[in-house]
Amino acid sequence: MTLADDAITWYAANARDLPWRQPDTTPWGVLVSEVMLQQTPVVRVEPAWRSWMTRWPTPAALADDPPSEAIRMWGRLGYPRRAMRLHACAVAIVERHGGQVPSSLEQLLALPGVGTYTGRAVATFAYGQRHPVVDTNVRRVVCRAVEGKPDAGPATTAADLTAMEALLPPDEATAARASIAFMELGAIVCTARAPKCVDCPFNQVCAWRLSGLPLPEGPSRKPQRYAGTDRQVRGLLLEVLRHATGPVPRQRLDMVWQDEVQRARALAGLVEDGLIQPLGGDDFVLAGDAPSGEVQAL
DNA sequence: AAGCCGTGGAG
DNA sequence: TCTCCAAGGCT
Numbered sequence: 001m002t003l004a005d006d007a008i009t010w011y012a013a014n015a016r017d018l019p020w021r022q023p024d025t026t027p028w029g030v031l032v033s034e035v036m037l038q039q040t041p042v043v044r045v046e047p048a049w050r051s052w053m054t055r056w057p058t059p060a061a062l063a064d065d066p067p068s069e070a071i072r073m074w075g076r077l078g079y080p081r082r083a084m085r086l087h088a089c090a091v092a093i094v095e096r097h098g099g100q101v102p103s104s105l106e107q108l109l110a111l112p113g114v115g116t117y118t119g120r121a122v123a124t125f126a127y128g129q130r131h132p133v134v135d136t137n138v139r140r141v142v143c144r145a146v147e148g149k150p151d152a153g154p155a156t157t158a159a160d161l162t163a164m165e166a167l168l169p170p171d172e173a174t175a176a177r178a179s180i181a182f183m184e185l186g187a188i189v190c191t192a193r194a195p196k197c198v199d200c201p202f203n204q205v206c207a208w209r210l211s212g213l214p215l216p217e218g219p220s221r222k223p224q225r226y227a228g229t230d231r232q233v234r235g236l237l238l239e240v241l242r243h244a245t246g247p248v249p250r251q252r253l254d255m256v257w258q259d260e261v262q263r264a265r266a267l268a269g270l271v272e273d274g275l276i277q278p279l280g281g282d283d284f285v286l287a288g289d290a291p292s293g294e295v296q297a298l
Numbered sequence: 299a300a301g302c303c304g305t306g307g308a309g
Numbered sequence: 310t311c312t313c314c315a316a317g318g319c320t
Contacts, residue, residue: 037316044306045316078304078315085318115318135316154300155317183316192314193309223313226304235304273303302320308313 003145003202004169004178010201011181016188018042020049021180027101027126028059034118034125035086040077042187048077060099062090066288071275072242080238081273084287085113103127116156130175132164137186138179141202142167144190148207150216151192233257233266241276247283247291 015021020033032052036045052073056062062070067087074083089111093101101122102108108119120131139152142163152160164182168175189200197203197213208214226232236256241248257263267284270276276284279291 034316039303039315039317040305041307041315043315076305078306079317081303082318113318117317121316133316136314137316187316224302229302231303231305238304269303299320303318305315307315309311 002167002169003205004167004174004181006201007181007185008174008177011177011184014188015180015184016042019046025126026057027103027122028057029053030126031089031101031114031118031122032086034121035082035089035113036077038082038118039079044077048073048075056090058099059090059093059101062087063094067274068286068289071238071286075242080275082113084274088112089114101126103129105129105131116161124176124179128173128176130168130170130172131179132161132168133179133183134160134164135183135186137183137190138164139186140192141182141186141190144195144208145202145206148211148214150208150214154221230262230266230269233262234270237263237266237270238275241284241286244285247279247281247285250282250284253284 018033019025020029025033029049033045033049036049036052055073056065065087067084070083070087071080074080077083092111093099096102097107102111103123103126105119105123108114108122109116111119114122117133117135120133121135123129124131124133134156136152139156139160142160143149143152146163146167164179167182168178185200185202189196190202197206197209200206203209233256237253240253240256253267254260254263257266267276271278274287277287277290278284285291
């Protein structure tokens with residue numbers, strides 16, 4: 001038995017019942033789930049995904065609404081630029097691919113917000129192709145089970161793809177099952193903090209376990225700070241805009257943060273990123289919410 | 299190619 | 310409380 005075989009057997013008995021894994025899920029549904037799951041936990045994505053798919057069952061449906069609606073529907077999933085990119089994705093899919101999510105990896109990777117992981121995930125999980133799909137879970141599982149190291153590097157490298165490729169069964173459909181199984185294993189058994197080795201199908205062969213579960217060497221990677229950063233200020237500003245029905249005067253936005261310099265920088269950043277739009281008269285709206293006939297300030 | 303980009307929950 | 314981290318992407 002190979003690692004892939006063991007993982008697939010384990011997955012068949014232990015996989016979570018997630019809505020985007022239902023057999024009737026469209027490629028669009030898979031794409032939406034993958035983008036939402038970028039850095040956001042499953043429990044928070046699930047209800048958001050259901051609402052999103054009910055409102056916009058196809059790329060064309062989303063493309064017909066302004067980006068502002070996508071940003072509002074995104075709610076508090078975090079990193080709202082993903083909502084913008086998903087909207088841009090829908091527009092691109094309509095324009096370039098007749099409204100159908102493309103199946104070729106190359107075309108997927110050309111879509112906004114679709115990177116190495118997401119492109120391969122859609123090609124694999126929506127279309128059943130054989131690609132190494134490497135996310136943080138897969139990196140951790142392979143790193144531990146194969147290399148015997150406690151933790152993987154911070155980002156997916158070409159070497160990671162090569163390593164996973166070597167573990168994939170030759171058959172397309174089986175390879176796709178192996179990929180989702182490795183991910184699931186990393187998500188619920190071979191976790192970052194307290195791995196449940198007793199429940200792991202690899203526990204007799206895992207190189208990390210066989211060498212006594214050594215701790216990570218050297219200084220840990222410095223964690224990102226959040227409190228007091230521009231990201232927090234952007235979040236506060238956008239929160240106001242999301243709930244507003246009409247243009248929001250700058251005076252209202254000024255109340256969310258004391259430091260004037262940082263506040264201005266955060267606001268300019270949101271405009272720069274295309275999340276919000278300045279109107280004449282010192283008012284702001286979410287992108288695409290400008291009242292018709294309103295003159296935009298440059 | 300490090301650093302930026304939100305948010306909330308677990309320990 | 311505070312730290313870590315959760316199916317990354319982009320510059």
